[in-house]
Each structure stands twice: as C-alpha cells, then as structure tokens.
Amino acid sequence: MKDENISGKVFDSIVLKRLFKFVKPYWKQFLFLVLLTIGVATLGPLRPYLIHIAIDEHVANGNFPGLLNMTILLIGLLVLQGIVTYLHTYISGWLGQYTIKDIRDQLYDHLLSLQLRFFDNTPIGRLVTRTVSDIETLAEVFSQGVAAIIGDVLQLFVITAIMFYTDWRLTLISLSTLPILLFSTYIFKEKIKVAFTDVRNAVAQLNSFVQEHITGMSIVQIFNSEEREYEKFVEINKKHRHANLKSVLYYSIYFPVAEIISAASIGLLVWYGAQEILEDSRVTPGILIAFIMYIQMFFRPIRMIADRFNTLQMGVVSASRIFHLLDSKDQIADNGELITDGIKGDVSFDHVSFAYDEKNFVLKDITFEVKEGHTLALVGATGAGKSSIINLLNRFYDIQKGSIKIDGIPVKDYQLSFLRRNIGVVLQDVFLFSDTIRENIRLGDESITDEQIQDAARLVGALDFIEKLPGGFDYNVMERGATLSVGQRQLISFVRAIVYQPSIIVLDEATSSVDSETEEMIQTAIERLMKGRTAIVIAHRLSTIQNAEKILVLDKGHIVEEGDHQSLLDKNGYYARLHQMQFKSLKGQQV
Structure with a gap:
C-alpha cells in the first residue's frame, strides 16, 4: 500500500482547506x-510581569x-487563566470530536455507495484504518495540533515583545542559546518523524498479521x-519493538538536551x-525573577x-488518505427515480457483456428472458458467469454492453433501493452479523414487524429451531453466525430474503451447504415461495432444478x-454430460 509510507507536508494548503x-x-x-487561544497566549506572560511589579514597587518599598x-490581582489572574485554559481545552476537543464525527459519517456513507468492484480491489484492513484510526488522528489535529501550535507561537511573540520592552539586553542574553535549541529541535523533529512512520508501519503489519491469522486459525x-x-509473529513483534525503542531513544536524548540548554x-x-x-543599573531583582519565568515559559x-x-503532519497525512478515499469515483450511479406500484417480474438480458476489470469479459453477449412467475436455472462450471448475472440484476455492478430490463424497463431507471427491495437474494456464503436473529432478519428496517418475521420463519420451516434457542428471536448468533450450524444460518438467510415479500427470488447455491433433511425443508418452502414469483436459481445439484x-x-x-x-438431456450435450457425472457420483456415494 503506497499511501502507508507517505510523510506529507505539515502545511498542505489544499488538505487543510x-x-x-x-x-x-x-x-x-x-x-x-x-x-x-489569544487569551491563553496573553494571560500566561502577564503573571511574570505582575510579579516583577510586585517585587520592585511594593516588596522593595515595604508597601504591604x-x-x-497585587497578590489578589495575581490570584484573580490565575483563576481567570485556569478558566480560559479549561474552556480552550474543552472547546478544542469538542470541535475536534464533532468534526471527526461528521467526517466519519460522510466517509461511511460514501463507502456504502461504492460498487462491489471497489471492495474487490481494496483490502478491508485499509478501509478500517481510514474509517477508524486515520479519523481518530484528526481529532488530535484539533486538540493538540493546529490550536496548540497557534497558541504556542502567539505566546512566544507575546513573551518576546514583553521581554524586549522590559530590557533588550537581558532579552538577547536570555535568547542566546535559542539557535542551539532550535537546531536540536529540528533534528529531533526529523528523527521522530521517521520513527513514527516506522512505528505506524510496524503496527499495520502487526494488525494485518493478527487479523488474518485469527480469522484463519x-x-x-x-x-x-x-x-x-508463532515464529513469524515474533519477528514482526521484534520490528514493532525496535521501532518504538527508536522513538523512546530520541525522546530520552532530546528532552534532557533541551533542559540543559534552558x-x-x-x-x-x-x-x-x-x-x-x-x-x-536599570536591572532590578523583580526584572531578573520575571525574566527567569519568561525563559521557562518561552x-x-x-x-x-x-x-x-x-x-499536525500525521493529521495532514491521515486527512490526505481520507480525502483520497472520499474522492474515489466508484459509486453506483443511482440516477433512477422510478418507483412503481409493484414489480411483476419479467426479466430480460439483451446482448449483455460484462467485465470486472473493464478488460477481461466474464459475460459475453448474454441474451435471455424470464417471464413473470417462471423459474430460470443457471448451470455451469465455476467461473462460467452464473453469479455475475445475479450481481448485474441487482446492480452491484454496471454492465459495459447491452441492456438489462425488468418489466420492460431498464434497471438503471429504477430507484436503486426500490429495485433491490423487490429482489430477494440468498447467497451460498451466508453472512450474519454479531446481533440477534431478529436484527439479522430485519437489518434495521423498523417497518418489518415481528409478526412478518415469524410468518416468514414459519414459511421456511425455521420457526421451530429458532424458538428452541435461548431467547428465541433475541438469540445472539455472534460474529458470522458462529453459534449456528451451516443449515441454520442458511435458513435464517432465507427468512431474511423473503420477509420483504420480493417479486423476484434469487437463489445462489442456496442448498449446496445443507444436509438432506434441511434441503428438503428448504425445497418445500421454495415451492411455496416461487408460486406467482419469478425465480432465478443457481445450483450445482441438478436434481434441485429439474x-x-x-x-x-x-x-x-x-x-x-x-x-x-x-430437452437438454435429449441433446446429449454439456448439460447431459454434467447430469451423468452427478448421477454416477451419487450412485457411488450410495454404494
């Protein structure tokens, strides 16, 4: 990932704008x-100035x-400074949190609008980093970056002005070591920048390794x-330790050096x-004490x-990455506005050609038609293009050539949410979120009632096993439905598909991962569901599509x-050979 090693400019006007x-x-x-910020920068230097007056004009003259x-004035100044500092810290943090909340909302909304093509080509870890870690870094830009730097620089100007106004000779003596400190600070800044880059890359490697290997445990x-x-992990962990120790070394050298110079x-x-x-001379004890305080503050x-x-630099780099993601043009063009009283279910592909990468076409001049209420089965070897047809019907991708119509209307003319709500999909690889069964079926759509969920579960034949689980529909299936069997996950995905009462049903290997008893249960539910609906079925088991x-x-x-x-068996072609191979395989298993 090229953008992981970007150093970036501290003041990138385009990014900051x-x-x-x-x-x-x-x-x-x-x-x-x-x-x-102006208040914090101004109030701090006033304290040494008031102490200078108190010592020279009142202590020296015995003016109790x-x-x-002056003591009361100093106490009041300290209280005021404390209040202003509190407000400054809180408002900068508040502004940062509200801003990054808006950025994160916009970024996630943008991710939801992207085509699946984008996610096919982008590592998940990178997107998680952009949405969480990089945006969190921006919060520090507001709380510890821009506001803090402006306040510090402004305070330096105020202190320098007061010092020169009080005594220019003492000021020059006091700041005579400043070039050495600035030089050492510059060296430290460059070294720690490299160290932080190494730490960030080491953390990315560590996170990637742990995430991948826990998933594939x-x-x-x-x-x-x-x-x-384990040996691989130890090596990556050593790199992480070494990168952090480099930053610790630079800190342990720089701060003592800075203290010595001060x-x-x-x-x-x-x-x-x-x-x-x-x-x-005109130098008094009050001035000397005030200058000592000025130097410490300076x-x-x-x-x-x-x-x-x-x-600030890390924040600018993070912002650049976030804006790069926001600028991606892989959205699905949702320009359609058509919402009808209902979709009947006539589906037609007319000379459709499609490639995921714009070059290597996986579908070539595909033409077919499915009438309302009829069933179309798609058969072929892995990579033949079956799932691509389903993806195109749902507009997960847009085609390069040809046209796809539902009820004689191009799918692009339909409002995207309306189109997908009328197409129920059951995929081979069932994904369930770490939540209750109810929420995995409803997916946050509050318009779906508990009665509708129960009716759909009853139709599929899933109601019995759901009600036997602890809490029933409130049972938490954990991440990816880990606490359920493959068949149970498949049944829940089927309930999720039909609870919306879609006009078109798509089954992508819907029964390929279940046992015979569960398959029989699903087949019964499919027959009920398909009545009066258009169905497109992908199956390796030819017995399910006869x-x-x-x-x-x-x-x-x-x-x-x-x-x-x-008719396909009579042709004694590709389909007949495939049917014969499966028949022999089943016969061998029975023997």
Missing part, C-alpha cells in the same frame, strides 16, 4: 476557540497594602503450523543580571513544538445450451 470545510458548520465555536492588592491448526506462525540560558541570565544589579512550547508539528421452465448452461461467459431439463 478541505479539512476546515468540515469546521464551517461550527464557525461560532471556532471563533470562540480563536479568542480563547500594595503587595496585598482453523487452517493454522489443521496443518499443524502453530510454531511456524538551564544554560537561565545561568547566563542570572550571571549577567546579577552583575547589572550589583552595578546599580522554552517550554519550543520543546513541545516538535511533537505538535508531528501531530422443474425449472428454462435452464441456461453457461461456459466461459457464453450460453452454450438452453431449454428445459428433458
């Missing part, structure tokens, strides 16, 4: 944050009432490769300032600014034979 478009709805809070007034254990996989600056100030005081943000810039009015035999994207079961 797009990022702050998301702040626009909260412009009042943003302006308030700007005022608070004046000192009391059954394969690891079946082939007795636990020790080999201490050297204070030492020079005390040495020079004490001489000036002894010589009765050097602290410089020490932190390297971290701030790295935070009653279909039309059977299409596909081979390498072409229709090689077409007809009903008996």
Whole structure:
C-alpha cells in the first residue's frame, strides 16, 4: 500500500482547506476557540510581569497594602487563566470530536455507495484504518495540533515583545542559546518523524498479521503450523519493538538536551543580571525573577513544538488518505427515480457483456428472458458467469454492453433501493452479523414487524429451531453466525430474503451447504415461495432444478445450451454430460 509510507507536508494548503470545510458548520465555536487561544497566549506572560511589579514597587518599598492588592490581582489572574485554559481545552476537543464525527459519517456513507468492484480491489484492513484510526488522528489535529501550535507561537511573540520592552539586553542574553535549541529541535523533529512512520508501519503489519491469522486459525491448526506462525509473529513483534525503542531513544536524548540548554540560558541570565544589579543599573531583582519565568515559559512550547508539528503532519497525512478515499469515483450511479406500484417480474438480458476489470469479459453477449412467475436455472462450471448475472440484476455492478430490463424497463431507471427491495437474494456464503436473529432478519428496517418475521420463519420451516434457542428471536448468533450450524444460518438467510415479500427470488447455491433433511425443508418452502414469483436459481445439484421452465448452461461467459431439463438431456450435450457425472457420483456415494 503506497499511501502507508507517505510523510506529507505539515502545511498542505489544499488538505487543510478541505479539512476546515468540515469546521464551517461550527464557525461560532471556532471563533470562540480563536479568542480563547489569544487569551491563553496573553494571560500566561502577564503573571511574570505582575510579579516583577510586585517585587520592585511594593516588596522593595515595604508597601504591604500594595503587595496585598497585587497578590489578589495575581490570584484573580490565575483563576481567570485556569478558566480560559479549561474552556480552550474543552472547546478544542469538542470541535475536534464533532468534526471527526461528521467526517466519519460522510466517509461511511460514501463507502456504502461504492460498487462491489471497489471492495474487490481494496483490502478491508485499509478501509478500517481510514474509517477508524486515520479519523481518530484528526481529532488530535484539533486538540493538540493546529490550536496548540497557534497558541504556542502567539505566546512566544507575546513573551518576546514583553521581554524586549522590559530590557533588550537581558532579552538577547536570555535568547542566546535559542539557535542551539532550535537546531536540536529540528533534528529531533526529523528523527521522530521517521520513527513514527516506522512505528505506524510496524503496527499495520502487526494488525494485518493478527487479523488474518485469527480469522484463519482453523487452517493454522489443521496443518499443524502453530510454531511456524508463532515464529513469524515474533519477528514482526521484534520490528514493532525496535521501532518504538527508536522513538523512546530520541525522546530520552532530546528532552534532557533541551533542559540543559534552558538551564544554560537561565545561568547566563542570572550571571549577567546579577552583575547589572550589583552595578546599580536599570536591572532590578523583580526584572531578573520575571525574566527567569519568561525563559521557562518561552522554552517550554519550543520543546513541545516538535511533537505538535508531528501531530499536525500525521493529521495532514491521515486527512490526505481520507480525502483520497472520499474522492474515489466508484459509486453506483443511482440516477433512477422510478418507483412503481409493484414489480411483476419479467426479466430480460439483451446482448449483455460484462467485465470486472473493464478488460477481461466474464459475460459475453448474454441474451435471455424470464417471464413473470417462471423459474430460470443457471448451470455451469465455476467461473462460467452464473453469479455475475445475479450481481448485474441487482446492480452491484454496471454492465459495459447491452441492456438489462425488468418489466420492460431498464434497471438503471429504477430507484436503486426500490429495485433491490423487490429482489430477494440468498447467497451460498451466508453472512450474519454479531446481533440477534431478529436484527439479522430485519437489518434495521423498523417497518418489518415481528409478526412478518415469524410468518416468514414459519414459511421456511425455521420457526421451530429458532424458538428452541435461548431467547428465541433475541438469540445472539455472534460474529458470522458462529453459534449456528451451516443449515441454520442458511435458513435464517432465507427468512431474511423473503420477509420483504420480493417479486423476484434469487437463489445462489442456496442448498449446496445443507444436509438432506434441511434441503428438503428448504425445497418445500421454495415451492411455496416461487408460486406467482419469478425465480432465478443457481445450483450445482441438478436434481434441485429439474422443474425449472428454462435452464441456461453457461461456459466461459457464453450460453452454450438452453431449454428445459428433458430437452437438454435429449441433446446429449454439456448439460447431459454434467447430469451423468452427478448421477454416477451419487450412485457411488450410495454404494
């Protein structure tokens, strides 16, 4: 993944401009944050200045009432500074969280609109990183990045202005070590940037390895490769440790060096300032103490600014990745507005050609028609194009050539949600979410009542086993339905398909993974469901499609034979050979 190693520019005007478009709805809070930033930068340097006045004008002259007034003023300043700092921290965090919430909403909504083609070519781990980790990094841009850097820089200007106004000679002495600190800060920033990149890449490798091998743990254990996989994990973990130790090393060197430089600056100030005081110059004890405080306040943000810039830089890189994903043009064009009283179910493919990669066509000049209420069966070897026909009917992909119509109307003219609601699909690989059976059937559609769910389950024959589970329809099936058998998962997916009362039913190897008893149960339900509905069935078991009015035999994207079961057997062609092979296989199993 090329974008994983992007360093990025700290101030990328295009990225920052797009990022702050998301702040626009909260412009009042943003302006308030700007005022608070100015307040934090201004209030801090006032404290040393007031202490300077208190010492030189009241302590030195024994003016106790004046000192009391200054003490009260200092306490009030501290309270005000505490309130402003609290508000600044809270508002910056609030603004960051609301902004990244909007970005994450928009990003996930964009992902939902993308074609399956996009997900075929993009690793899931990358999308998870963009949606979660990268957006979380943006929160730090608001709380620890932009606002903090602006506040620190503004405070440096205020402190420098007050110091020069008070005594320019002491200021020059105090800041004489600044070039050394800036140089060491720059070196640290560059080194830690590389270290953070290494850490990020090591974490990505670690996450990818763990996710992949936990998912495939059954394969690891079946082939007795636990020790080999553990050794691989140890090596990746060593890289992760090494990358983190590099960052620890740079921190452990930089901060003591920064402290030494700061201490050297204070030492020079005390040495020079004490001489000036002894010589009765305009330098006073109050000024010297105030300058010591100024130096501490001045050097602290410089020490932190390297971290701030790295935070901002990582945020800009994350924002670039997120915007790159948002700019992807793989959406399904949902320009159709047609919503009819109901779809009858006439389906036609007219000279349809389709390729997943725009080059290698998996369907080539496919033409067929299914009348309302009839059943079409698709037969062929793996890769013949059967599932592609189903994907195109649902508009998971758009075709390159030809036309697909339902009831004589191109599928592109239908509103996408209306089209898919009228096509019930049961796939071979059943996916169930970690939730209750009810929610896996309803999928968040509150318009589907419990009565409708129970009726659909009863029709399929799934009601009995569901009611025997702890909690019935409230039973949590866990991730991918791990607590259910293959047959039970298949039955639930079937209930999920028919609860919407679709006009067209699509069964993609719907009974290929179930036992004979469950298959018989599903076949009974299918017969009830198909009555008056158009059905398209993909099956390797030819015994399940013998009653279909039309059977299409596909081979390498072409229709090689077409007809009903008996007419295809009479042709003694591809279908007949396939039927004979399955018959021999079943006969061998019985023997």
